[in-house]
Amino acid sequence: MKEFKIAVLPGDGIGPEIVKQAVKVMDAVSEKFDIKLKYEYGLIGGAAIDECGVPFPEETKELILSSDAVLLGAVGGPKWDNLPFEIRPERALLGMRKLLNAFANLRPAKLYDELIDASTLKPEVIKGVDIMVIRELTSGIYFGIPKGIFVDGEERVGINTMRYYEHEVERIARVAFEVARKRRKKVTSVDKANVLEATVLWREVVEKVHEDYQDVELNHMYVDNAAMQIIRWPKQFDVIVTTNMFGDILSDACAMLTGSLGMLPSASIGGKIGLYEPIHGSAPDIAGQNIANPIATINSVGMMFTYSFDMPEVEEAIDTAVRRVLAKGYRTRDIYSEGKKLVSTEEMGDLIAEEI
Amino acid sequence: MKEFKIAVLPGDGIGPEIVKQAVKVMDAVSEKFDIKLKYEYGLIGGAAIDECGVPFPEETKELILSSDAVLLGAVGGPKWDNLPFEIRPERALLGMRKLLNAFANLRPAKLYDELIDASTLKPEVIKGVDIMVIRELTSGIYFGIPKGIFVDGEERVGINTMRYYEHEVERIARVAFEVARKRRKKVTSVDKANVLEATVLWREVVEKVHEDYQDVELNHMYVDNAAMQIIRWPKQFDVIVTTNMFGDILSDACAMLTGSLGMLPSASIGGKIGLYEPIHGSAPDIAGQNIANPIATINSVGMMFTYSFDMPEVEEAIDTAVRRVLAKGYRTRDIYSEGKKLVSTEEMGDLIAEEI
Numbered sequence: 112m113k114e115f116k117i118a119v120l121p122g123d124g125i126g127p128e129i130v131k132q133a134v135k136v137m138d139a140v141s142e143k144f145d146i147k148l149k150y151e152y153g154l155i156g157g158a159a160i161d162e163c164g165v166p167f168p169e170e171t172k173e174l175i176l177s178s179d180a181v182l183l184g185a186v187g188g189p190k191w192d193n194l195p196f197e198i199r200p201e202r203a204l205l206g207m208r209k210l211l212n213a214f215a216n217l218r219p220a221k222l223y224d225e226l227i228d229a230s231t232l233k234p235e236v237i238k239g240v241d242i243m244v245i246r247e248l249t250s251g252i253y254f255g256i257p258k259g260i261f262v263d264g265e266e267r268v269g270i271n272t273m274r275y276y277e278h279e280v281e282r283i284a285r286v287a288f289e290v291a292r293k294r295r296k297k298v299t300s301v302d303k304a305n306v307l308e309a310t311v312l313w314r315e316v317v318e319k320v321h322e323d324y325q326d327v328e329l330n331h332m333y334v335d336n337a338a339m340q341i342i343r344w345p346k347q348f349d350v351i352v353t354t355n356m357f358g359d360i361l362s363d364a365c366a367m368l369t370g371s372l373g374m375l376p377s378a379s380i381g382g383k384i385g386l387y388e389p390i391h392g393s394a395p396d397i398a399g400q401n402i403a404n405p406i407a408t409i410n411s412v413g414m415m416f417t418y419s420f421d422m423p424e425v426e427e428a429i430d431t432a433v434r435r436v437l438a439k440g441y442r443t444r445d446i447y448s449e450g451k452k453l454v455s456t457e458e459m460g461d462l463i464a465e466e467i
Numbered sequence: 468m469k470e471f472k473i474a475v476l477p478g479d480g481i482g483p484e485i486v487k488q489a490v491k492v493m494d495a496v497s498e499k500f501d502i503k504l505k506y507e508y509g510l511i512g513g514a515a516i517d518e519c520g521v522p523f524p525e526e527t528k529e530l531i532l533s534s535d536a537v538l539l540g541a542v543g544g545p546k547w548d549n550l551p552f553e554i555r556p557e558r559a560l561l562g563m564r565k566l567l568n569a570f571a572n573l574r575p576a577k578l579y580d581e582l583i584d585a586s587t588l589k590p591e592v593i594k595g596v597d598i599m600v601i602r603e604l605t606s607g608i609y610f611g612i613p614k615g616i617f618v619d620g621e622e623r624v625g626i627n628t629m630r631y632y633e634h635e636v637e638r639i640a641r642v643a644f645e646v647a648r649k650r651r652k653k654v655t656s657v658d659k660a661n662v663l664e665a666t667v668l669w670r671e672v673v674e675k676v677h678e679d680y681q682d683v684e685l686n687h688m689y690v691d692n693a694a695m696q697i698i699r700w701p702k703q704f705d706v707i708v709t710t711n712m713f714g715d716i717l718s719d720a721c722a723m724l725t726g727s728l729g730m731l732p733s734a735s736i737g738g739k740i741g742l743y744e745p746i747h748g749s750a751p752d753i754a755g756q757n758i759a760n761p762i763a764t765i766n767s768v769g770m771m772f773t774y775s776f777d778m779p780e781v782e783e784a785i786d787t788a789v790r791r792v793l794a795k796g797y798r799t800r801d802i803y804s805e806g807k808k809l810v811s812t813e814e815m816g817d818l819i820a821e822e823i
């Protein structure tokens with residue numbers, strides 16, 4: 112019998128309640144597929160600050176390093192917004208990505224036909240959209256040095272450094288081409304090679320890696336044009352691969368196209384241990400009310416089984432369960448529309464677990 | 468009688484034909500408002516490369532420095548795409564911005580009611596959208612050093628540097644608040660202050676400048692969230708002020724919301740001499756066919772009169788003329804829809820000039 116140890120980090124805001132539903136679904140999966148799943152819980156973000164004074168405690172680091180995969184709820188909230196930069200909840204995210212060497216962030220933006228009306232785009236523009244944004248996650252301007260606020264003469268200057276080594280571009284490009292092979296075989300590499308030398312190198316390396324993937328179509332697009340094309344005709348995209356900063360921006364734009372952020376998962380992979388989390392935040396305004404949508408977290412479990420445990424059949428089973436529950440008309444508040452059946456966070460978790 | 472000298476740089480692709488229409492409109496304005504306008508033509512971009520081997524010749528530099536304002540068509544095209552980085556047409560744009568100290572790039576994204584169907588967003592989401600994106604234009608990661616591709620050990624590394632001095636943030640923030648005062652009095656400053664120290668300083672300085680503009684509302688937004696909010700509910704924005712790179716991306720996203728790039732002008736100001744140009748590119752595929760939309764360039768002339776010559780009444784007159792021509796049903800191909808009257812570039816120029 113297969114056995115996996117999963118580090119479960121509920122985090123802040125709605126984190127605990129949505130993660131609880133994801134655990135229900137994991138329990139159902141474990142039974143159906145005859146896998147043993149062991150959960151170990153850890154503190155992260157604001158919850159960790161409150162308990163230990165730091166957002167990413169040593170204990171949590173040890174916990175995740177001894178696990179097979181990490182499931183994260185969400186971190187942050189107004190309570191910790193005024194802390195100094197260095198100990199804010201977000202540091203935990205960045206620290207975790209680095210620690211796990213999770214250099215490839217996969218963010219699918221896929222429209223659920225049942226939720227097409229939730230999009231602000233016209234149905235004919237958005238119908239069938241299925242984009243996988245692959246964002247470089249452990250380098251670029253997020254981590255480059257020098258960075259900081261310095262004094263230069265009479266005034267201060269803020270500095271960050273965008274920096275990409277060839278091997279960093281190469282490995283993310285490989286992930287993109289591999290993923291594209293299992294999809295519609297098209298990669299759009301987004302850069303700003305008409306201005307930024309770092310992305311001149313990016314483009315060159317992506318071209319080089321492409322030689323090994325001649326069955327996949329590759330095109331290059333400047334980031335400003337990409338931001339337009341995502342709005343103009345999103346169906347033109349299959350896989351988008353880009354830098355850490357551009358990926359942060361474009362993946363959120365792609366997600367918003369679908370109109371239902373509460374549905375969208377993410378995977379951060381590349382190292383031995385993968386990190387899985389919903390793309391939405393901790394939503395402190397609705398925390399503890401049993402109204403949050405747990406599906407993004409549940410779908411993140413699906414990605415975990417594909418990318419960490421090489422069991423895509425589990426992701427499929429979860430996806431089918433989610434679609435069935437939607438087809439039956441069940442909706443949490445964020446995706447509710449007239450005539451549908453409004454359910455709570457708990458109920459949605461139960462419904463999906465039952466379908467599996 | 469007022470007298471202005473305007474440097475006219477048609478550039479590449481559709482540049483010459485759209486600029487020609489803008490000149491017609493300037494002639495009409497000159498007559499109606501009793502102003503003397505003197506045009507001096509110069510080479511830029513690919514046209515300059517073909518003639519002089521460089522995209523931004525000394526002669527053109529002298530020409531613009533001796534003018535009161537610069538009107539630019541567009542630069543670039545496939546013919547020059549494979550030139551080395553340093554002499555590509557885009558260098559001319561960056562060089563010109565620096566030379567003119569045009570640190571504030573104003574890009575209005577305003578919906579024309581008549582063209583609401585051209586948007587890919589639903590009418591109720593897009594109706595009434597009127598955003599002014601103010602992008603910092605002469606600093607940030609576009610210009611920071613070190614930049615380039617270097618060798619580090621066994622491999623190469625691409626580097627760019629984001630760098631903002633306090634005074635650079637202060638002056639762009641002032642422009643934003645001043646512009647907001649003449650609009651709906653709301654500024655959204657977009658940064659990534661949860662990750663980039665350079666924008667921690669940005670946010671702090673914007674807050675400081677805000678003390679002088681207590682009649683204007685200020686809020687801060689992370690760039691990834693801004694990319695979402697622009698798609699989710701664009702009407703929430705009045706003035707957006709942001710860094711060079713974020714502004715490049717977000718201004719194009721905002722423009723695309725309207726669905727009619729062919730209508731949108733831009734102004735690059737801050738120094739003694741302002742630079743005015745359409746936001747769209749040189750569209751080499753339709754160049755010379757007399758089908759391009761000249762309105763973005765004509766609207767750029769409008770901005771020139773407001774921001775360089777302090778004659779907002781001229782911008783108003785141009786705006787009214789454009790709206791009348793649209794109301795009468797005239798459309799160039801890019802904004803054509805059934806039942807409207809299709810006109811050429813030349814005809815559109817004539818129609819608007821006549822209305823003035």
Ligand SMILES: CC(C)[C@H](C(=O)O)[C@@H](O)C(=O)O
Nearest residue numbers: 201202204205359661662691
């Ligand atoms: C919270 C922040 C540090 C983070 C990022 O910018 O990477 C978030 O926006 C994300 O995309 O996961």
Ligand SMILES: CC(C)[C@H](C(=O)O)[C@@H](O)C(=O)O
Nearest residue numbers: 305306335557558560561715
């Ligand atoms: C052509 C390019 C250098 C330029 C920029 O990035 O500034 C363009 O995209 C723009 O926005 O004017």
